[in-house]
Amino acid sequence: MPIEEFIETGFPFHKYLGVKVDKIGEDSVRLYIPFKEDLIGHAESAMIHGGVISTLADICGGFAVWTRCERSDFVATITLSVDYLRPAAARDLYAEAKVRLLGNKVGNAHVVIWSEGEPDTPVAEGRGVYNIRRRSK
Numbered sequence: 001m002p003i004e005e006f007i008e009t010g011f012p013f014h015k016y017l018g019v020k021v022d023k024i025g026e027d028s029v030r031l032y033i034p035f036k037e038d039l040i041g042h043a044e045s046a047m048i049h050g051g052v053i054s055t056l057a058d059i060c061g062g063f064a065v066w067t068r069c070e071r072s073d074f075v076a077t078i079t080l081s082v083d084y085l086r087p088a089a090a091r092d093l094y095a096e097a098k099v100r101l102l103g104n105k106v107g108n109a110h111v112v113i114w115s116e117g118e119p120d121t122p123v124a125e126g127r128g129v130y131n132i133r134r135r136s137k
Helices: 003-009 012-017 050-066
Strands: 018-024 027-031 076-082 093-102 106-115 123-134
Touching: 003 012, 003 018, 012 050, 027 050, 050 076, 050 093, 050 106, 050 123, 093 123
Parallel strands: none
Antiparallel strands: 018 027, 027 093, 076 123, 093 106, 106 123
8 A cells, every 4th residue: 555545544533534645755744634614623713623733743743754664663652742833724734744853763753734825834833752663574
C-alpha cells in the first residue's frame, strides 16, 4: 500500500476526520483535513475546534518522523505541545511537519498549521517527540 493511502485509510480515526496527504518528502509531510461542519468548536462560531488542530499536528509530526524510518517501524507520540496563535477559520486545515532531530529511538518534529489559502499566517505551531520502535529484520 502506498504511504499516502496508508496515512489516509490505514487508521480509522484518520478516515473519520478525512485526513488527506498534500505532500511527502524525505523528512517532511504536509497533510490537510477538508472542512466539514462537524469540525466547528462552538455552534455560534465559524472556527475549527482546537482538538482538531492538535490532532492534525500530532498526525503530521508523527508521519514526518516515520518518513525517516523503515516502513515496518512503529512510531508513537511521547509528548505533543501546541501553541494556538489565532482562530482557525472554517476552511480546510493544513499542517506541515519537518523533522528537527532523529535518533535511533526518538524523533522530534516541528509542525506549522494554517487555514486554507493562508500558508503565511499560522493558526498554531506544534512540537512533537515520538518514540521509534525499530522492527528487527
